[in-house]
Amino acid sequence: VTDQDLVELARSGDAVAFEALVGRHHRAALRAAMAALGSADEADDVTQEAWITAHARLHDFRGEASFRTWLLTIVWNKALDRRRQMGRWLQRMVSLDARWESDASDHAREQPTGALAAALSERRPSPELALLGGDLARRTLRMVRALPARLRDPLLLIGSGEYSYEEVAAMLHAPVGTVKWRVSEARRLLRAKLTRQGYE
Amino acid sequence: MSDDTSAGRDHVTLDAAIDRVVRGMTQVEASEDAVFRVQARVRNASRQAEVRTRAARVWSLTPRAAWTCAATVVLIALTAAYWLSSRQTAHRPTEAPRHASTAQPPPAITHAEPVPPVMSSSPTASKAPNTNARASRRVRAASVASDGYDSSEVWTSDLIVPENAIVMTAIAPALLAIPEPLSVAPLETETLTLKAIPVSPMGVAPIDLERAGGPRE
Numbered sequence: 001v002t003d004q005d006l007v008e009l010a011r012s013g014d015a016v017a018f019e020a021l022v023g024r025h026h027r028a029a030l031r032a033a034m035a036a037l038g039s040a041d042e043a044d045d046v047t048q049e050a051w052i053t054a055h056a057r058l059h060d061f062r063g064e065a066s067f068r069t070w071l072l073t074i075v076w077n078k079a080l081d082r083r084r085q086m087g088r089w090l091q092r093m094v095s096l097d098a099r100w101e102s103d104a105s106d107h108a109r110e111q112p113t114g115a116l117a118a119a120l121s122e123r124r125p126s127p128e129l130a131l132l133g134g135d136l137a138r139r140t141l142r143m144v145r146a147l148p149a150r151l152r153d154p155l156l157l158i159g160s161g162e163y164s165y166e167e168v169a170a171m172l173h174a175p176v177g178t179v180k181w182r183v184s185e186a187r188r189l190l191r192a193k194l195t196r197q198g199y200e
Numbered sequence: 201m202s203d204d205t206s207a208g209r210d211h212v213t214l215d216a217a218i219d220r221v222v223r224g225m226t227q228v229e230a231s232e233d234a235v236f237r238v239q240a241r242v243r244n245a246s247r248q249a250e251v252r253t254r255a256a257r258v259w260s261l262t263p264r265a266a267w268t269c270a271a272t273v274v275l276i277a278l279t280a281a282y283w284l285s286s287r288q289t290a291h292r293p294t295e296a297p298r299h300a301s302t303a304q305p306p307p308a309i310t311h312a313e314p315v316p317p318v319m320s321s322s323p324t325a326s327k328a329p330n331t332n333a334r335a336s337r338r339v340r341a342a343s344v345a346s347d348g349y350d351s352s353e354v355w356t357s358d359l360i361v362p363e364n365a366i367v368m369t370a371i372a373p374a375l376l377a378i379p380e381p382l383s384v385a386p387l388e389t390e391t392l393t394l395k396a397i398p399v400s401p402m403g404v405a406p407i408d409l410e411r412a413g414g415p416r417e
Contacts (some may be wrong), residue, residue, distance in 0.1 A: 140221040159222030
């Protein structure tokens with residue numbers, strides 16, 4: 001059963017069909033919100049709001065793009081609204097840095113990434129960060145957060161490995177070429193900064 | 201050559217580090233509980249939307265019903281008012297005054313307009329200087345007292361009821377400065393002279409008085 005079939009069923013009032021759509025795309029929606037907000041709780045809340053909005057506006061879905069792209073656009077817009085309204089993004093990043101510093105000093109040197117991952121995903125450390133060295137991960141993390149939003153957002157979305165360039169372009173309302181350039185520029189800036197700090 | 205290779209390896213290392221950090225910043229697994237929570241929330245939202253839709257339907261119909269009721273009440277009231285007024289008009293005597301809005305203003309009396317003889321207390325009263333003014337005042341008073349009644353009626357009553365003027369002129373002619381009525385003395389004469397009545401010839405032989413009145417043969 002394709003997404004379009006499920007959408008048609010959900011439009012006709014089939015709640016099970018919409019729940020199937022939720023089961024299919026909830027992870028992608030959640031990761032998009034996570035890329036924008038940096039907090040698992042905020043991302044979960046925003047994703048739920050996005051699903052409710054999608055359910056309410058299901059009749060407005062014209063099928064010009066895929067349901068997944070349409071949903072991700074809703075999620076991204078909701079996440080940006082949340083980020084602008086609450087203004088907690090910078091505060092959370094600062095507090096996470098402080099938590100990471102304290103955790104790094106308290107815990108053994110061989111487990112710094114566990115604290116960072118727990119701070120990022122809140123009780124769910126990612127295996128990628130766990131495999132990375134502590135100092136390089138911390139510096140890279142700070143540099144990524146210090147990037148301007150127009151470079152950081154496409155880098156995080158593409159770097160999550162969840163979305164194609166076309167989907168990211170639809171979410172950011174930018175051409176695919178622009179998204180590619182921004183991702184490349186973000187990587188170049190990060191490499192240059194890490195090189196200046198002695199990582200070669 | 202080896203430097204280039206090491207530099208390339210460093211770049212690969214840095215890129216790999218960046219990728220891992222970036223992936224770690226977005227890696228969050230959606231648990232089944234989260235999916236169930238989302239489904240439950242969507243279900244509740246859909247129920248609330250249905251309730252809101254029903255309420256919106258009710259509220260969208262309520263103003264129409266209210267307007268319809270109000271229009272019906274107004275229509276009934278207008279119909280009843282018209283029916284009552286028509287009924288009162290049917291039972292009203294013909295001489296009863298009509299509504300003021302249909303009344304025409306009474307014609308203004310000018311000095312050139314003669315006062316009806318019945319209003320005059322004497323044959324010369326109509327020529328008195330204050331008579332027309334009094335008549336005009338009576339007309340205005342009558343129109344005011346009639347409280348907007350028909351102008352024709354006012355005019356008719358003014359013509360029919362000049363009693364006040366008669367009484368006033370009869371009781372207090374001096375106060376109203378009306379001259380005394382003329383009295384015509386009986387004609388008394390002692391000498392009556394008759395002039396000869398001219399008679400035109402009619403082709404008939406004159407009557408001989410002597411023969412006519414004379415002794416018969």
